[in-house]
Amino acid sequence: MTAFDADRVKCVVWDLDGTLWDDIAVESPTDELPVPRPEMLAAIDALAARGVLSSIASRSAPAVLDRLAAGRPEVRERFLAPQVSWQDKSESLRRIAENLGIAVDALVLVDDSPYERAEVEALLPAVGTLAPEDVPALLAAFEGREVTPESRARVDRYRTEEARRAEGERFHGSREEFLSWCAMRLTVGTATPEEVPRALELAARTHRLNSSGLTPDRLGELAASDGHELYTARMTDRFGAYGVIGAALVDRTGAGTGTGTWSVPLLALSCRVAGRGAAAAFLFWLMGRARRAGAEEFRVTLRPTDANLEMRILLRQAGLRRVEDTEGATPDSAVLGRALHGELPKPPPYLHVSDREDAEA
Template sequence: MWDEIAVETPTDELPVPRPEVLAAIDALAARGVLSSLASRSAPTVLDRMDAVPGLRERFLAPQVSWQDKSESLRRIAKDLGIAVEALVLIDDSPYERAEVEALLPGVRTLDPGEVPALLAAFEDREVTPESRERVRRYRTEETRRAEGERFQGTREEFLRWCDMRLTVGPAVAEEVPRALELAARTHRLNSSGLTPDRLRALAAADGHELYTARMSDRFGEYGIIGAALVDRTARGSWSVPLLALSCRVAGRGAAAAFLFWLMERARESGAEDFRVTLRPTDANLEMRILLRQAGLRRTEADDSADGSTAGDDGAVLARTLDSGGGGGGLPKPPAWLHVFTRKDADA
């Protein structure tokens, strides 16, 4: 951030930040890349940053303490609700980079001199509206978390107070890039890890439909937080090669509500059974539990030509959609989450 050492300045004023560093942070933010701080320094440095207009607000979940940077990165990932492996550490100290490489081998580390190449790598990538809004939405999430900590009541009461709304419907053309992004970026709430290229091809194929889910609450818009590809080529059956949701909505019932909406729509269309492709990973345990709670069980299925079944050590989970369904009817979304079909929400 600067050439001097903040805690060694003779006054309370911070050293002047390097303009090229601030420019890089802003350029990455415009492409949906979040910035944080992992600084081995006195915690008071963070307080002093608040006095510099426009500086503190560039960073989400900053960690300023005397702890090892590997521990700071773990805390940043936890606060943001993302995988540690999604982080990149930029540090001018070979020692600090080595410490993180040794303890967090999934984290990429860079010398500041490599930042221009990092920026160049994003130049040709498509930037979705959700990407451009990602920093602001994570800031809104910080507000939600703070309000939740202050709320006097149960977790369910807080969720009801948030007035959360999920709007689901067929994807329109401008939503497809975000669906591809969810397929590539999500891990915790991703059923199959279908690649963006494969998703794009299947979504354009006959008999397939792409659905998206948007979410909002009293704090603001989450944007498009879910995508599902439905294969209706088999008579009497709905097959879902991909169900993916943003980790930002984990623990709020959105994944369950989206899944249950799809199941109900399948039954209304006359389908007799409902199938989801699942490829178990170390990260998607939450999705696996959800599918089981929804009554889906593993079934034997051969790989199909369109790739809609699992293969590659995956599985197809299925359940019938009659009133019994093997489990007393279709499940309902959480009581605190209001679910709308897009045409209803637009009415």
């Protein structure tokens, strides 16, 4: 078993032969597949209840996946973005991560073969690898962690995302025309008490669209202190609701900046909405809200990482540049800022953005 960080794990990838079931599927004399091990199905269901996805990476004939869908649909539906082919396991994991829109290091592989685990460890060292007998330790790593409503609904939301992707592949038109057809709506407002746990979860589990990596404990402390406001963003489209997909902490104390400044120590969004304009729309909404509140400058704390290049590009495109005269930076972070006078950037035309209070009126 190689080490893994449970806070980063978003998907457990399961081998089939010798792992999910005992026998080798392609050696079966009939089309009947081996019977899955009950303890493995129970583990998959326990992970799903905690918001952890499951997928398949199996070096076998692709027809095995079709047989699984036809003969055991109740098992097949547990897995998202499965890969069954003769390609290397490391390549299967890359494709799973790409299809799910998550980082490769958010995966853990469960495989009975020491060779397959070693191949992944060599080519994808950030991926945790486990033998089937390590599954109880995997489950134990998630015990005691708070499960938000968004977490419990995560598997279903990813299934809906698969439907979106399939519809997008069938759609005749440009990417922007498809996004417009999806009728996406983003509503933003002050976080309700019920949304705070989800905001803390976003701080801990998002990396691709996370400005600073502020810890959940620190976010909770700041959000409860005077002069700070926590905002959340929800998104829907014609396929259904995404739930809370964004969180931003605003510091209005003026510490080290001046009272005419809105400072954002954390801006974090779910990777599920990457590439749909939601991150830009949320950021631009915050800038507009700051100006309406009388602020003259807008600042965001940025801690550059290998994962958040997309966030860094977004901040630069929004006109934010490094600020030198600030007390908000740490040795591994910077503060970016811009003036709020003049025309502010606008969200993509295919995404309708509104204040939550207006939407509920």
